[in-house]
Amino acid sequence: MILLRLAIRSLFSRRFTVGLTVFAIALSVALFLGVEKVRTGARTSFADTISGTDLIVGARTGGVQLLLYSVFRIGNATNNIGWDSYQQIAARPEVDWIVPISLGDSHRGFRVMGTSAEYFARYRYRGGRSLGFAEGAGLEDLFDTVIGADVARDLGYRIGDPIVVSHGLASFTEHDDKPFRVAGILQKTGTPVDRTVIVSLEAISAIHLDWKDGSKSANPLSADAVRALDLAPDSITAAMLGVKSRMQVFRLQRDINEFGAEPLLAILPGVALQELWQIVGVAESALVGVSAMVVTTALLGMAAMIFAGLNERRREMAIFRSVGARPRVILGMLMLEALLIALAGALLGLVLLYLGLVVARPWVDAAFGLYLPLTAPGRFEASWIGVIVLAGGLVGLFPAIRAYRMSLADGMTVRN
Amino acid sequence: MAASETEATNAILMSGVKFAWSGAPRFGMSIAELAVPAGQTVFLLGESGSGKSTLLSLICGINQPEEGRIEIAGQDIVPMKGAARDRFRAEQIGVIFQMFNLLPYTTALDNILLPLRFAPERRRRCPDGRGEALRLAKALGLPAALVERTQAAALSTGQQQRVAVARALIGQPQLIIADEPTSALDANAQAAFLDLLFEQVQQMGATLLLVSHDIRLAERFDRRLDILDIADVRREAT
Ligand SMILES: Nc1ncnc2c1ncn2[C@@H]1O[C@H](COP(=O)(O)OP(=O)(O)OP(=O)(O)O)[C@@H](O)[C@H]1O
Ligand SMILES: [Mg+2]
Numbered sequence: 001m002i003l004l005r006l007a008i009r010s011l012f013s014r015r016f017t018v019g020l021t022v023f024a025i026a027l028s029v030a031l032f033l034g035v036e037k038v039r040t041g042a043r044t045s046f047a048d049t050i051s052g053t054d055l056i057v058g059a060r061t062g063g064v065q066l067l068l069y070s071v072f073r074i075g076n077a078t079n080n081i082g083w084d085s086y087q088q089i090a091a092r093p094e095v096d097w098i099v100p101i102s103l104g105d106s107h108r109g110f111r112v113m114g115t116s117a118e119y120f121a122r123y124r125y126r127g128g129r130s131l132g133f134a135e136g137a138g139l140e141d142l143f144d145t146v147i148g149a150d151v152a153r154d155l156g157y158r159i160g161d162p163i164v165v166s167h168g169l170a171s172f173t174e175h176d177d178k179p180f181r182v183a184g185i186l187q188k189t190g191t192p193v194d195r196t197v198i199v200s201l202e203a204i205s206a207i208h209l210d211w212k213d214g215s216k217s218a219n220p221l222s223a224d225a226v227r228a229l230d231l232a233p234d235s236i237t238a239a240m241l242g243v244k245s246r247m248q249v250f251r252l253q254r255d256i257n258e259f260g261a262e263p264l265l266a267i268l269p270g271v272a273l274q275e276l277w278q279i280v281g282v283a284e285s286a287l288v289g290v291s292a293m294v295v296t297t298a299l300l301g302m303a304a305m306i307f308a309g310l311n312e313r314r315r316e317m318a319i320f321r322s323v324g325a326r327p328r329v330i331l332g333m334l335m336l337e338a339l340l341i342a343l344a345g346a347l348l349g350l351v352l353l354y355l356g357l358v359v360a361r362p363w364v365d366a367a368f369g370l371y372l373p374l375t376a377p378g379r380f381e382a383s384w385i386g387v388i389v390l391a392g393g394l395v396g397l398f399p400a401i402r403a404y405r406m407s408l409a410d411g412m413t414v415r416n
Numbered sequence: 417m418a419a420s421e422t423e424a425t426n427a428i429l430m431s432g433v434k435f436a437w438s439g440a441p442r443f444g445m446s447i448a449e450l451a452v453p454a455g456q457t458v459f460l461l462g463e464s465g466s467g468k469s470t471l472l473s474l475i476c477g478i479n480q481p482e483e484g485r486i487e488i489a490g491q492d493i494v495p496m497k498g499a500a501r502d503r504f505r506a507e508q509i510g511v512i513f514q515m516f517n518l519l520p521y522t523t524a525l526d527n528i529l530l531p532l533r534f535a536p537e538r539r540r541r542c543p544d545g546r547g548e549a550l551r552l553a554k555a556l557g558l559p560a561a562l563v564e565r566t567q568a569a570a571l572s573t574g575q576q577q578r579v580a581v582a583r584a585l586i587g588q589p590q591l592i593i594a595d596e597p598t599s600a601l602d603a604n605a606q607a608a609f610l611d612l613l614f615e616q617v618q619q620m621g622a623t624l625l626l627v628s629h630d631i632r633l634a635e636r637f638d639r640r641l642d643i644l645d646i647a648d649v650r651r652e653a654t
Pocket of ligand 1: 409410411438439443463464465466467469470471629
């Protein structure tokens with residue numbers, strides 16, 4: 001007991017250097033655990049974005065790519081699905097429901113998505129939750145829009161506000177002859193839906209009817225004139241569908257993949273997500289590796305600090321030896337010191353992590369649509385803190401062995 | 417050796433001891449014979465660098481001779497294993513250094529109690545360690561509040577040396593080794609310090625071996641030795 005008390009008091013007497021070392025370890029531990037939190041947060045966030053959908057259908061491309069652009073609005077579709085093909089698939093007996101998605105336009109940095117009214121009923125996220133309206137209701141008029149929570153918050157939109165859709169994702173040509181009206185604002189979901197402007201599929205056709213080869217025609221149709229026309233689309237970007245029985249998924253998938261009229265691709269969202277993790281996994285490991293290196297650096301810094309202090313503590317060790325402490329006790333005391341520093345650093349790191357989480361959570365959510373759950377530290381954190389403290393003790397072995405040697409060489413006559 | 421009695425009455429008995437420091441210039445010493453009867457107070461005189469501290473390290477078993485016998489309270493410490501020798505020192509010997517005797521970052525009380533951690537016998541002799549530490553401190557003129565609450569580093573040099581005496585004496589080891597304990601003190605403090613040390617040592621009936629190069633302190637000791645008379649010192653440049 002007295003040895004533990006002495007170790008703590010010795011550390012306290014050097015509180016500035018020790019404090020800095022503890023802080024360095026704490027930062028590295030917070031970084032390390034934070035990376036892991038973000039990593040798992042991102043995974044659950046991605047996995048939570050799509051649920052209840054059995055197949056996603058798009059033009060033939062990579063499965064991951066289809067998943068990314070259809071569900072996460074990341075990247076662009078290179079090809080579309082013909083409306084005929086969509087209708088043929090929709091007519092298959094296995095299909096319980098199907099929702100078309102048409103992407104390509106934007107509104108002030110947010111993506112515009114054309115879909116059918118069924119989207120609101122069918123889309124599920126985070127273990128089966130449905131979309132809910134914070135204000136207003138669904139699409140009724142042709143030029144109605146429903147906007148996600150972030151769109152409303154960032155742009156300060158209320159029900160009834162006008163919205164002008166831009167052509168393409170980053171262009172200055174606007175569909176300003178056909179303004180939309182905000183009819184509904186969705187509740188926050190923590191998914192890309194929050195950052196989407198939803199319109200009807202017909203509206204997408206309507207604003208593009210008088211366009212030719214990607215530019216506005218000289219004498220555009222008026223918004224009212226367009227209402228009278230046939231607004232069935234030529235093509236859509238993708239479709240989400242559910243089957244009546246899960247047994248039929250693979251057959252339907254195979255049939256779609258071998259579709260005669262045009263090359264199509266059907267993916268199971270879960271499988272595509274797995275593929276995505278395999279790709280992202282490399283970057284993730286790199287990130288975890290780098291943060292582990294940072295922890296190692298901090299621990300080596302601690303060893304360096306203990307090393308640097310050894311010379312002026314020779315006297316202290318001679319005192320220990322003179323009262324009968326075995327050289328092994330000196331070894332142990334120095335390792336104990338390293339353990340205590342590492343423990344303090346790890347615990348402070350945990351505190352920093354949670355402080356950081358509380359502060360950064362809303363921002364991370366807003367900026368990246370990444371919802372980081374604030375769960376109490378669990379097995380994972382405990383075991384890593386254990387590992388880091390042990391590593392600290394192990395690193396402390398180096399200065400401890402040096403002190404051991406020094407105390408043997410000095411004997412009772414320390415000359416300083 | 418037939419007389420185990422003579423062995424037991426000698427606190428220190430060295431014979432045929434040879435020791436050399438590694439490093440350059442290489443310092444070596446050999447002691448043909450040195451016997452200190454139990455209960456004696458011995459003053460060991462010598463120039464700086466003559467090997468006084470080295471001799472004390474050998475007696476304490478902190479350094480090991482190349483050959484010879486070093487008996488403390490009748491037990492030869494040379495053949496002992498390291499751990500046994502450390503334990504033996506913890507039990508039998510109280511050490512006072514020249515200066516910087518204390519762990520600066522903790523209280524005087526912790527410093528006084530430290531040897532008990534390594535010496536179960538001494539601990540058994542004073543079950544109430546704290547009470548005994550305070551009693552010793554009081555006898556040495558240190559107020560309890562100072563001992564319990566002040567960091568050792570904040571004490572004056574004289575106070576620190578008295579704390580060091582209390583640490584050497586706690587649990588009543590039978591041999592007290594002091595390496596120039598007064599050299600950091602002024603003349604008045606030196607006298608007062610020696611008075612207190614002698615009083616306690618004699619109360620305990622312990623043996624005292626005190627090293628100094630200040631001959632003026634010598635007269636109150638039972639016996640005065642010059643290192644050059646007992647040790648053969650050699651210096652080689654290697
Ligand atoms: N730890 C050590 N390693 C190597 N050589 C040492 C060591 N300690 C002492 N010596 C050598 O032993 C010789 C005697 O030193 P020692 O400390 O025993 O003398 P001393 O009589 O106690 O001197 P002082 O009065 O200055 O304390 C010195 O020449 C020194 O070089
Ligand atoms: Mg000396």
